[in-house]
Amino acid sequence: MACAEFEERLLEYAELANGERARVDAHAAHCSTCREFLEALRTVDSQLTAQLAGIEVTPAFAPAVRRRVRYEGSAAPPSAVPELLDFVGWGAIVALLGLIAWWLVPLAHISNTELAGSFNAPYAAAGAFLLAALLIGIRSFADLKH
Amino acid sequence: MEQEIRACLDQKRYQEAFDRLLPEFQNKVFRLAYAMLGDAALAEDMAQEVFIRIWKALPGFRGQSALSTWIYAIVRNTCLTALKKGAVKRESSLEEPNVARAAEEAGVPPARHAEIDVLRFLDQLPERHRQVLRLYYMEERSYEEVARLLEWPMGTVKTYLHRARKELAELVARSKMEKGTG
Numbered sequence: 001m002a003c004a005e006f007e008e009r010l011l012e013y014a015e016l017a018n019g020e021r022a023r024v025d026a027h028a029a030h031c032s033t034c035r036e037f038l039e040a041l042r043t044v045d046s047q048l049t050a051q052l053a054g055i056e057v058t059p060a061f062a063p064a065v066r067r068r069v070r071y072e073g074s075a076a077p078p079s080a081v082p083e084l085l086d087f088v089g090w091g092a093i094v095a096l097l098g099l100i101a102w103w104l105v106p107l108a109h110i111s112n113t114e115l116a117g118s119f120n121a122p123y124a125a126a127g128a129f130l131l132a133a134l135l136i137g138i139r140s141f142a143d144l145k146h
Numbered sequence: 147m148e149q150e151i152r153a154c155l156d157q158k159r160y161q162e163a164f165d166r167l168l169p170e171f172q173n174k175v176f177r178l179a180y181a182m183l184g185d186a187a188l189a190e191d192m193a194q195e196v197f198i199r200i201w202k203a204l205p206g207f208r209g210q211s212a213l214s215t216w217i218y219a220i221v222r223n224t225c226l227t228a229l230k231k232g233a234v235k236r237e238s239s240l241e242e243p244n245v246a247r248a249a250e251e252a253g254v255p256p257a258r259h260a261e262i263d264v265l266r267f268l269d270q271l272p273e274r275h276r277q278v279l280r281l282y283y284m285e286e287r288s289y290e291e292v293a294r295l296l297e298w299p300m301g302t303v304k305t306y307l308h309r310a311r312k313e314l315a316e317l318v319a320r321s322k323m324e325k326g327t328g
Contacts, residue, residue, distance in 0.1 A: 036322070036323070037315055037319055039319070039322075040315040044315050047264040047265070049283055051264075051283075053284065053286050054286060055176075055180065057173060057176045061172060061176070061194070062169065065168060066168070068194065069198065069201050
C-alpha cells in the first residue's frame with residue numbers, strides 16, 4: 001500500500017505537471033513502499049499496453065462474417081410492432097389529456113353529478129395513464145432489444 | 147462514414163451499408179467483446195454473432211441514436227447474455243493459444259519474455275474492474291472511448307479505473323516481492 005497522501009498522485013503519475021511530479025519523485029526516493037507501488041504501476045501500464053493496445057480481429061474474421069451473411073440471406077424486413085406500439089401509446093396519451101381536460105372543464109349542459117354515477121373520471125384517467133406508461137415502456141424495451 | 151452508412155440505410159441499400167459498416171466497426175466490436183468476455187477467441191466468435199444480428203436488424207434501425215451507440219448496445223447485450231449463460235469462465239493470458247494468436251496478428255510481443263504476466267492477475271479483480279481495464283489499454287488509454295463503448299458516465303470510468311489499477315499494482319508489487327524473497 002502506497003502512502004495515502006501520495007497514492008492518488010502515483011496513480012496519475014503520467015498526467016502530473018512537472019512540479020508535482022518532482023514532489024512525488026522526491027517522496028518516492030526515500031519511501032520504498034511508494035517506490036515499489038510506482039514500479040508496479042509502470043509494469044502494469046507497460047505490459048497491458050504492449051499486450052492489449054490496438055488489438056485487432058484476425059484477417060479471417062471479415063471473410064467469415066461475409067460468408068455467414070450470405071448464408072443467412074437478405075436482411076429481415078423491419079417489424080411494424082414498434083410503430084404500432086408508438087401509435088397506441090401516443091393515442092393513450094392524447095386520451096389521457098382529453099380526460100384531464102374534461103375533468104377540469106366540465107361541459108356546461110352536463111353536470112359532474114349526473115356523470116359521476118356512470119363514469120369515474122379520476123379512475124379512468126389513472127387507467128389511461130398507466131396504459132400509456134406501460135406501452136411506452138414496452139416500446140422503449142423493444143428499441144433496446146434491437 | 148456513419149453518415150454514408152445512414153444514407154445507404156435510408157435508401158434501403160442494406161448490403162452496401164453492411165459492407166461499409168463491417169470494416170469500420172469490426173475492431174471496436176471485437177475489443178468491446180474481448181473486454182467483457184476476457185477471451186480473444188470467444189470474443190471473435192461473439193463479434194461474428196453480433197454482426198449477424200446487426201445484419202438482420204439493419205432494416206429496423208430507426209436512427210434514434212447514433213449507429214455506433216446502437217452497435218455497441220448490441221455487443222453489450224450479446225456478451226451479457228453469454229456471461230449469464232456461463233459461457234465464459236476464465237481469464238485469458240497471452241501465453242494461451244487464443245490470445246497469443248490474436249496478439250501475434252496485432253504484432254504484440256509475447257508475454258512469456260516478461261518477468262510477470264500481468265494479464266493473469268486480472269482474474270483476481272471484480273468483473274467490472276477487469277472490463278474497464280482491458281478496454282482502457284485496448285483503446286490506448288482513452289477514458290472517453292471507454293465511456294462511449296461501455297456507455298458509463300466518465301466519472302464512473304475514472305473511479306473504476308483508479309481502483310482497478312491500484313488493485314492490480316498491489317498484486318504485482320506483492321508478486322515481485324515474493325519472487326524477490328522466494
